[in-house]
Amino acid sequence: MNPQICNLDQLKAMTGDDVGIMKEFIKMYLKDTPVLEQKIIEAKERAQYIGEDGVAWCCHKIAPQLSYMGMNECHELVKNIESKLKSLEGASFPELDAELAQIHDYCAKSYIELNAFMDSN
DSSP: OOOOSOOTHHHHHHTTTOHHHHHHHHHHHHHHHHHHHHHHHHHHHTTOOSSTTSHHHHHHHHHHHHHHTTOHHHHHHHHHHHHHHHHTTTOOOTTHHHHHHHHHHHHHHHHHHHHHHHHHO
16 A cells, blocks of 8 residues: 555644635645646746746745645655755756656645545545
8 A cells, every 4th residue: 555645634733623624725735736836847848947937936836735735755855956956046956857756746646645535525
């Protein structure tokens, strides 16, 4: 069995364990995160690593949503990418493609988990 990607304990604490409010946060995540993922891909293709709509900016925007869903490993990954790109002042780094692929994998799995949560609650 695959390990869970999402840990909704933080979301439960934030919402007072109110399933209705939790579902609203999850709906926002399911709506907004794929858009931000696509923006990351497009920014990478343009070699725009920093600045508005750059990879680092998009990572900064997606990070809180990952945190709310308890995706700690993915959250750390995007924060590290953001930090690396800013420290490199707009240059890329060799591991970027692999790390972006990891983010995509985490997110794809989270969509499945969160849709299942939505369907069962």
